[in-house]
Amino acid sequence: MTAHLDGExxxxxxHMQVRVYYEDTDFSGIVYHANYLRYMERGRTNHLRxxxxxxxxxxxxxxxxxxxFAFVVRSxxxxxxxxxxxxxxxxxxxxxxxxxxxxxxxxxxxxxxDDVLVKAEVRVAFISGGRAQPIPKSIRQLMKADLVS
Numbered sequence: 001m002t003a004h005l006d007g008e009x010x011x012x013x014x015h016m017q018v019r020v021y022y023e024d025t026d027f028s029g030i031v032y033h034a035n036y037l038r039y040m041e042r043g044r045t046n047h048l049r050x051x052x053x054x055x056x057x058x059x060x061x062x063x064x065x066x067x068x069f070a071f072v073v074r075s076x077x078x079x080x081x082x083x084x085x086x087x088x089x090x091x092x093x094x095x096x097x098x099x100x101x102x103x104x105x106x107x108x109x110x111x112x113x114d115d116v117l118v119k120a121e122v123r124v125a126f127i128s129g130g131r132a133q134p135i136p137k138s139i140r141q142l143m144k145a146d147l148v149s
Contacts, residue, residue, distance in 0.1 A: 006046040013095040014047035020088045030083035036118045037076075040108045043092035044071075044122070051142045074103060074125040082117045084110070090117070096143045097121075102132040104143055
């Protein structure tokens with residue numbers, strides 16, 4: 001069972017814990033900035049998985065019949081507010097902000113307890129055949145059901 005690995009959805013927000021390991025830190029002992037991108041990618045992927053939209057299945061559909069979709073990051077804005085350190089347990093929180101024709105705007109935060117360490121706004125586009133395509137109705141409905149203000 002991998003449910004605990006994928007995190008959980010509470011109050012319309014996906015929460016996933018990650019522990020900071022030595023390999024995640026730079027020479028000064030704080031998390032190297034690029035590793036926050038990895039944590040947030042895992043958060044987005046697991047959020048979709050828990051909603052029933054697994055990226056691997058969509059990718060395989062694209063390869064076999066050309067009718068599948070893939071998710072790509074179109075843009076990302078990050079604010080690094082406070083550092084994380086080795087052995088910290090972080091909460092990666094993800095939630096949809098806006099669902100449009102071919103993209104979804106997600107908000108993400110990396111937290112340590114009550115402290116917000118990193119904030120991000122991520123626009124994810126849906127593509128098929130190398131071009132942006134309308135989001136499938138089933139996924140659009142799932143995401144709109146979870147919109148949090």
